[in-house]
Amino acid sequence: MVAVLSPLAPKSFPDLPEIEGVRFATGAAGVRYKGRTDVMLALFDKGTQAAGVFTKSKCPSAPVDWCRARLKGGKARALVVNSGNANAFTGKIGAQAAKLTASLAAKATGAPPAEIFLASTGVIGEPLDASKFEGVFEKLTKAASPDRLFEAAKAIMTTDTYPKVATARAMIGGVEVLISGMAKGAGMIAPDMATMLAFVFTDAPIAAPVLQSMLGKSVQGSFNAITVDSDTSTSDTLLLFATGAAAKRGAPQIAVANDRRLARFKTALDGLLLDLAQQVVKDGEGARKFIQVTVQGAATSPAAKKIALSIANSPLVKTAIAGEDANWGRIVMAVGKAGERAERDRLAIWFGDIRVAYKGLRDPAYDEKQVSKLMQAQEIDIRVDLGLGKGEATVWTCDLTKEYVAINGDYRS
Amino acid sequence: MVAVLSPLAPKSFPDLPEIEGVRFATGAAGVRYKGRTDVMLALFDKGTQAAGVFTKSKCPSAPVDWCRARLKGGKARALVVNSGNANAFTGKIGAQAAKLTASLAAKATGAPPAEIFLASTGVIGEPLDASKFEGVFEKLTKAASPDRLFEAAKAIMTTDTYPKVATARAMIGGVEVLISGMAKGAGMIAPDMATMLAFVFTDAPIAAPVLQSMLGKSVQGSFNAITVDSDTSTSDTLLLFATGAAAKRGAPQIAVANDRRLARFKTALDGLLLDLAQQVVKDGEGARKFIQVTVQGAATSPAAKKIALSIANSPLVKTAIAGEDANWGRIVMAVGKAGERAERDRLAIWFGDIRVAYKGLRDPAYDEKQVSKLMQAQEIDIRVDLGLGKGEATVWTCDLTKEYVAINGDYRS
Structure with a gap:
């Protein structure tokens, strides 16, 4: 059991007024x-x-x-x-x-x-x-x-x-x-x-x-x-x-x-x-990074949510972020496996404000060093635009670390 | 990059005859x-x-x-x-x-x-x-x-x-x-x-x-x-x-x-x-255990496969097995989340030949020590009987270890 405070824990707690009744x-x-x-x-x-x-x-x-x-x-x-x-x-x-x-x-x-x-x-x-x-x-x-x-x-x-x-x-x-x-x-x-x-x-x-x-x-x-x-x-x-x-x-x-x-x-x-x-x-088990995944431009909003969750649940995306690696190829993979409509040549992907992929290939303008610096932050924003419609959804997850495995490998023992 | 040979690798390779043409x-x-x-x-x-x-x-x-x-x-x-x-x-x-x-x-x-x-x-x-x-x-x-x-x-x-x-x-x-x-x-x-x-x-x-x-x-x-x-x-x-x-x-x-x-x-x-x-x-990244998941008694065979994959893909099931923990509660969880028909009071779960859960609760006959010993093996068999129909499926997976996270946290670096 790991009892260490999550690095993402709030710095302070709010005053809680009494609720009558x-x-x-x-x-x-x-x-x-x-x-x-x-x-x-x-x-x-x-x-x-x-x-x-x-x-x-x-x-x-x-x-x-x-x-x-x-x-x-x-x-x-x-x-x-x-x-x-x-x-x-x-x-x-x-x-x-x-x-x-x-x-x-x-x-x-x-x-x-x-x-x-x-x-x-x-x-x-x-x-x-x-x-x-x-x-x-x-x-x-x-x-x-x-x-x-x-x-x-x-x-x-x-x-x-x-x-x-x-x-x-x-x-x-x-x-x-x-x-x-x-x-x-x-x-x-x-x-x-x-x-x-x-x-x-x-x-x-x-x-x-x-x-x-x-x-x-x-x-x-x-x-x-x-x-x-x-x-x-x-x-x-x-x-x-x-x-x-x-x-x-x-x-x-x-x-x-x-x-x-x-x-x-x-x-x-x-x-x-x-x-x-x-x-x-x-407070996700072993979490070191808080990840926001926004999917825009999907055919529908339920499709956007399904794709966002496919990204947020992908062990390969989550381990890459744990490793501070802007591995957007894995985001393409997660979009592709979601089973919802997606067109490679319309897809754009951002980490924070940096567009890393555009129209079916790596954005020629992006600077790997800038992205690498961004990946060191505690909060990571991933945004995907499918370029198909107006469907949009945002979900939140955390990275997948060795600590997650440690916590869950001996929970009962 | 981890270059160590998987502990589950074959002990020898077959002779490969030439295929004419x-x-x-x-x-x-x-x-x-x-x-x-x-x-x-x-x-x-x-x-x-x-x-x-x-x-x-x-x-x-x-x-x-x-x-x-x-x-x-x-x-x-x-x-x-x-x-x-x-x-x-x-x-x-x-x-x-x-x-x-x-x-x-x-x-x-x-x-x-x-x-x-x-x-x-x-x-x-x-x-x-x-x-x-x-x-x-x-x-x-x-x-x-x-x-x-x-x-x-x-x-x-x-x-x-x-x-x-x-x-x-x-x-x-x-x-x-x-x-x-x-x-x-x-x-x-x-x-x-x-x-x-x-x-x-x-x-x-x-x-x-x-x-x-x-x-x-x-x-x-x-x-x-x-x-x-x-x-x-x-x-x-x-x-x-x-x-x-x-x-x-x-x-x-x-x-x-x-x-x-x-x-x-x-x-x-x-x-x-x-x-x-x-x-x-x-040869699954970081794998130490080979897991066979069989689901029987499902309403249909596609339902059986979906439930089997829900178990095989569950990070909590896979980390428990990495920790040699017969945590069948997590198997119940994975059955429950698959979205297919399941009735708690008909469910039975086996690790190897040992039935650990039966008719909606822990099998009173099972011996935790025996199961613990079984969990130390390199190959783990999980069997679930839903008691509903004749649908059946078997899938294979491996455990989820810290090495998986290590391999995938610095793949590109």
Whole structure:
């Protein structure tokens, strides 16, 4: 296990204002190791609305199944997150463990089990002994406090080298509302969803169906536009909770998705999710470089995204960047293998502002030395113009280093 | 550049019988480095029939475009292969370079340019100066000899740590015919096609359309069932040449694909291509372990292949195997992300003969120590039964090691 802080970690963390109606507590239930903080409880005031987006894996974890079913009600009173065990590929006893966890949390918090959300991260395939939570939620319920979001973000880390938090403000109907969120994830990161857990909280009074609609759109350009290793987890979960407490300050109730008063909230939410998603990439296992891949001029935007992900997931592109090598031939290769329309003689490729390839061959004007210097930076921009249409997409990834192999070659040992 | 022999290299090379009607020569044209063997010429007797399968990249190299056009005639008199420059993403001047190469070879050999096949491997995006071949083909034509297949196989290597050759015999109409082949490739290896060059020669008298039909089928279970890094080259080329010389020994002319007398030849060809394809995987950059992935019980065979490739391409599965870790949770993840039908509660997973997961959870009977011992072997068998239908597929890959990252992080430097 490599515990060194990612060189791409943020230099500082934002101050996180309290979100009225949300309280956090963390504790040690001994899920996998004794004495390690491995459970986080978030409590929500009555009336809190919930929305969520989950992994597209055909073998989702028990907590993912649980949350999907709970979202039908749209209401949330608590969120339980444990690390150490993903409760994935655990069959019927996994579903029973999820149910037991929720009922223990319900007993301690007084909330109905159907309004309790669950997420688990850790090893796959080992049964989760939910009886370990017995008595734990009572303590956490007592200790829960609105000023512990950062502590909660630390509690849900696994191979992460830093906690991921973000906060934003937005105006709804002339009243300021708050949004704050946390994420965890470092490996098994690929779109639909990125392999991670993320929880976002707001005091805005927005109805669950509206939250769901916004969240579904917002993830396309954030959590579904990042990749570390093309591997999709069984447990990816993004939940958004709205307590509605800002209504007391005069914020209007938002009941329909196309309400114009939501415009600035949507922008703030997009920015916050992108911030969290990029923080996940920057903590990518072994990552030393943060890579932005933009594809323009594709036949369609979905085609642009497929090509961008083909580049972002290519081991040869990622190792070249780890080696600070502007090997644009490998980008041509990755464009070619994506299976989308591309014409060699129209393709142009840039590293940063330097065009290295144009109209089917090396750009005669480019200076290898300049590009080499650019490749030494921590953040690398790759841009491809296919010259075919107006389709465009941007995705983010990190380089592939020996450390990635080291981290993942002895994860369980 | 890592020059150490792959630990998975064959312990010995087969004796390669001469194929009547084929002669080989190798030389140094100074394509990229002076004094390095970088060009191979194969000469075929008149009447030689040709077939080929190529990369599915949307940005194929100039030699791939050239060969595709030449195959329409079905006749071959020569094959020119160079290393040092792939002549890929070189636009119109790339096509001109291919044409010049063919015309220089035609002048030296007396063959029509339309019956000359080309393949190039090496760096992408640099113009190939074909004038360097001037005078070279004359020398090679004089030197060409039927006993130099092994030497030719060595000449086409790039990051390969050993030459890849195979030979087989088969009966057609009571007469023994010979098949021999060579391949190169170590990285940028993924199906459709595996990134590689492979050339196969036979003295069997088989018409070009029949060769093409056989080749198209045979690659599905061999070169299109291997992956090193999921990266597809712009240059993948597999060519099959049949001189027909065995007709002099009484072998019948085969003019239609469903001729029953071809049965044993097909089997021999399948075996030979699989042998070469597996040799490519065993020389996978940085490979220490050879991995066979079999998926059974899928809804369809294409679904089985997609799931098998999802497992074989997963960085997390490949790094776990590099770390000798029987981390079957990552196999569940890779099954789940493939996008094909899968039911957690029907899934079973084996490492070798040991069933580690069954009916949606860890097999209670399996002994971690036994599995750990098995993971220390050089060849690892993974088997997944989805319990849904009769679809089945097998693919081959290698582990992902720090050496892969090292090799590809400074390839151009």
